[in-house]
Amino acid sequence: MSESVKVAVRCRPMNARELQQGCRNVVTVDPASKCCTLECPAAGGAGNGKVYQFDAAFDPQETTESVYENVGSVIVEAVLDGYNGTVFAYGQTGCGKSHTMRGFIERALDHIFEATSTASAQMRYLALLSYLEIYNERLRDLLQDGVSDMLTLKEDPNRGTYVAGGLREVTVKDAAECARLVEQGDRRRAAAATKMNAASSRSHAVLTLSLETLAINEENSKTENTVKRGRLHLVDLAGSERQARTGATGDRLKEAASINLSLSALGNVISALAAGHGRHVPYRDSKLTRLLRDSLGGNARTLMIACLSPSDVDAEETLSTLRYAARARCIKNKPVINEDPKDALLRQYQLELQRLKKLLESNDQSLVKEIPLTEESTWNEQSVKQEKYAEEVDRLKKECENSNLSAQKLREELETLKIRYETGTVSNARPKLVSQQLDEQDLEREERRRKKREAAMQEVLKRLEKLTIGGEEQGNAELRRRREKRRKKLEALASALETSAQEGNGSVFQVYGQLRSTEDALKRMAKRVKQLEAEAGDLQASWDAERRDLLRRELLISQICDAMVPHLRPGCPFRDVASVRAAATWCDELSRWRLPDVSPHISLPPASLVPKDSIQYNIMASKPDLNNNSNNKDNEDEIGNEADNEESSEQEDVKKPDIVDTYFRRNRIDKLLAHVREAKTFESCNRLSKSGGSEDAIPFGGNHLQLNALNLQSSAPVIGDLDSYKLTQRLPTGQTSRPGWMLEENSTNSKSSLVNQTIKRNPPRILEALPSYPQGTNGAFKLGNKSISDRISDKLSSRFIHNQVDDNHSTLLEHARSPTY
Ligand SMILES: Nc1ncnc2c1ncn2[C@@H]1O[C@H](COP(=O)(O)OP(=O)(O)OP(=O)(O)O)[C@@H](O)[C@H]1O
Numbered sequence: 001m002s003e004s005v006k007v008a009v010r011c012r013p014m015n016a017r018e019l020q021q022g023c024r025n026v027v028t029v030d031p032a033s034k035c036c037t038l039e040c041p042a043a044g045g046a047g048n049g050k051v052y053q054f055d056a057a058f059d060p061q062e063t064t065e066s067v068y069e070n071v072g073s074v075i076v077e078a079v080l081d082g083y084n085g086t087v088f089a090y091g092q093t094g095c096g097k098s099h100t101m102r103g104f105i106e107r108a109l110d111h112i113f114e115a116t117s118t119a120s121a122q123m124r125y126l127a128l129l130s131y132l133e134i135y136n137e138r139l140r141d142l143l144q145d146g147v148s149d150m151l152t153l154k155e156d157p158n159r160g161t162y163v164a165g166g167l168r169e170v171t172v173k174d175a176a177e178c179a180r181l182v183e184q185g186d187r188r189r190a191a192a193a194t195k196m197n198a199a200s201s202r203s204h205a206v207l208t209l210s211l212e213t214l215a216i217n218e219e220n221s222k223t224e225n226t227v228k229r230g231r232l233h234l235v236d237l238a239g240s241e242r243q244a245r246t247g248a249t250g251d252r253l254k255e256a257a258s259i260n261l262s263l264s265a266l267g268n269v270i271s272a273l274a275a276g277h278g279r280h281v282p283y284r285d286s287k288l289t290r291l292l293r294d295s296l297g298g299n300a301r302t303l304m305i306a307c308l309s310p311s312d313v314d315a316e317e318t319l320s321t322l323r324y325a326a327r328a329r330c331i332k333n334k335p336v337i338n339e340d341p342k343d344a345l346l347r348q349y350q351l352e353l354q355r356l357k358k359l360l361e362s363n364d365q366s367l368v369k370e371i372p373l374t375e376e377s378t379w380n381e382q383s384v385k386q387e388k389y390a391e392e393v394d395r396l397k398k399e400c401e402n403s404n405l406s407a408q409k410l411r412e413e414l415e416t417l418k419i420r421y422e423t424g425t426v427s428n429a430r431p432k433l434v435s436q437q438l439d440e441q442d443l444e445r446e447e448r449r450r451k452k453r454e455a456a457m458q459e460v461l462k463r464l465e466k467l468t469i470g471g472e473e474q475g476n477a478e479l480r481r482r483r484e485k486r487r488k489k490l491e492a493l494a495s496a497l498e499t500s501a502q503e504g505n506g507s508v509f510q511v512y513g514q515l516r517s518t519e520d521a522l523k524r525m526a527k528r529v530k531q532l533e534a535e536a537g538d539l540q541a542s543w544d545a546e547r548r549d550l551l552r553r554e555l556l557i558s559q560i561c562d563a564m565v566p567h568l569r570p571g572c573p574f575r576d577v578a579s580v581r582a583a584a585t586w587c588d589e590l591s592r593w594r595l596p597d598v599s600p601h602i603s604l605p606p607a608s609l610v611p612k613d614s615i616q617y618n619i620m621a622s623k624p625d626l627n628n629n630s631n632n633k634d635n636e637d638e639i640g641n642e643a644d645n646e647e648s649s650e651q652e653d654v655k656k657p658d659i660v661d662t663y664f665r666r667n668r669i670d671k672l673l674a675h676v677r678e679a680k681t682f683e684s685c686n687r688l689s690k691s692g693g694s695e696d697a698i699p700f701g702g703n704h705l706q707l708n709a710l711n712l713q714s715s716a717p718v719i720g721d722l723d724s725y726k727l728t729q730r731l732p733t734g735q736t737s738r739p740g741w742m743l744e745e746n747s748t749n750s751k752s753s754l755v756n757q758t759i760k761r762n763p764p765r766i767l768e769a770l771p772s773y774p775q776g777t778n779g780a781f782k783l784g785n786k787s788i789s790d791r792i793s794d795k796l797s798s799r800f801i802h803n804q805v806d807d808n809h810s811t812l813l814e815h816a817r818s819p820t821y
Helices: 016-021 063-081 096-117 176-188 251-275 287-291 311-330 345-369 375-403 406-439 441-466 477-567 579-581 629-645 647-652 661-665 665-676 719-724 752-755 768-772 788-805 809-819
Strands: 007-012 028-030 035-038 050-054 056-058 085-090 121-137 138-141 152-157 161-166 171-174 204-215 225-238 299-310 586-588 592-594
Touching: 007 028, 007 063, 007 579, 007 661, 007 809, 016 477, 028 056, 028 788, 035 311, 050 311, 050 441, 056 063, 056 225, 056 719, 063 085, 063 096, 063 225, 063 299, 063 477, 085 096, 085 345, 096 176, 096 477, 121 176, 171 176, 176 204, 204 345, 204 661, 225 345, 251 287, 251 311, 299 311, 375 586, 477 579
Parallel strands: 007 056, 007 299, 085 225, 085 299
Antiparallel strands: 028 035, 035 050, 121 138, 121 171, 121 204, 152 161, 204 225, 586 592
């Protein structure tokens, strides 16, 4: 039947160093509920701790004796019944492992020898003690010097893991003898001072007491009595430590590395065993785990004592210890009573006794039966028996040597028996020879001798039996009563522990099972997530490629627009793509964008100073402005008025009109500005024709080839098209023109044909064009930082200056007629 590893937690009190440093207590132990709570320093404050439940929990006030009586004694009692038992202390350095185990050793030995001494006379026990340490991954015998290099670990299907190479096993009879040996061993054990512990163990120490039990059945001596063997391992592990805290250097550091390595291997074994499901258990990773193989997951009843420091500075290590301890509770062992182990010394001893008895009996019978035999045949038979006996004793001797070198005393006694027996048989043989010739008187004498031999044999048996122990205190009634009481109490305690362990582990295993299935589900999900990530990566890559392509196209458009902007007339409201884009609206019906009207039909009134007959208006080329007929009329009136007003001067300057002087007269400028100020309302900037462009007249070849070029979806001419455009298609032969939306610098190459240029005769489209202009705070319309009137003034004055140096009259005319902003 399997049973789980029992785990008890023990917290030591604060030591002087911790009190001096003002460390805080972060461990709370509740013995009643067997719970241990560790406050999380990160979470801050009480009530935020992690709670772990164990088979037993001991607070700092509990004595080692109490700990032993409550949990340790159960394991020792099991060893007396023939089970293997292991008690090991686990925890960080300086948390009280050695302190606990020293107390346990003392009490366990007392317990065992109390039990053997109060046992019945029929019970014989053979107790063998060994003490070894694992230091830097090497086995060392703590009970003798000089053989340590030869010690190795071996595994055997029958014996389990054992130490070969001469580990000393001492036959012990009482607790005092054991205590002396343990003390010797402790003196040999490696210990050194570190910052964390003045006497820190630098090795793992394993004290093993092997107890063989034989129940002698006196009534039926012919039936073989069973031998049971229980082995108790008391393990004081070295503590895990951090170099930074222990301040270990040199040898101490090397020891610490080895200690931590083997402890981590132990942790892995515990984890693997706790996980179960046939997971590989890495026992072979260290000597410690190989040695504890039976104790963890094997044939043993095991108790783990997790030792804790209460201090907040050790909280991290304490948490780690608690986690391993909680895991260890899930380990399932399969303890069985070890009956008749092949290598049991007591079994060999028992067999030897039986053999001797048989030999004596056969000798007695032969004494009677052999009387008729001849002298020669008797001698032959006797020699065969002696040979057989010698062989048998040699075989036993070898077995003893192979199995256990430390059973020195037992071997010596066997040797004595052999010699006595041989002497007896030899001396036996001669009287037999003589007996044939002896008369009745001699037979009586021989009978007396035979009785003497039997008495000698009994003495040998008694001496052999002295090697074993048992029943020494049979007469001590008080001790026997105490022992009986303890036995009953331990029986109850063992069953209570088992029940609580099953209950605890029931829920633990349930939770563990759930965790396993959750883990499996998580693994599946992780796999799916990986697939989806790969798909997302593919999509992202293609999206990136698309995005790059779009960005390039956008860049191309921007570059095209940037290249076109210098060719636009200054003052165009949409001189960059961003402003066009901001003004654009999406039309669901058309499934296309409505672009703003980018055609600023701002035509300044033509200077009427030029003699009418010297200007040829291309009326055919202009188209009536459907939106602004009244303006046309006004303009005509205005022109008419101007013509009237200046009629006399025109007549005077018919031959050589002073255009500049007239055009820029003060009242003329004022009129222009008045026009601007009159503009009060705007049409929406989205005056779109069906084609998406403006329906306004576009005098071909004139100065009103508009900014529809910006309207990329409409009938915007492209630069290449413009270059190849045949002006003659729309103009009378010989007339030339230049695109009005081109920069003026490029437009001065056709002065000679100025008079043939088309001039939009419609009144200026200020009202329509202005909406796109930002409005100043005082109601004046602005272009950039200047009001439109300022701009016009600037423009006019600059032209005026320019024209002063230009003596070509036609140039002046051209400028005067060119629509400006
Ligand atoms: N329960 C306790 N009550 C009182 N003192 C204790 C207790 N546990 C430990 N101590 C004291 O704490 C000190 C360190 O204990 P101990 O040497 O047993 O630690 P350890 O875990 O074996 O350390 P290491 O792993 O370094 O060997 C000792 O002086 C010991 O007496």
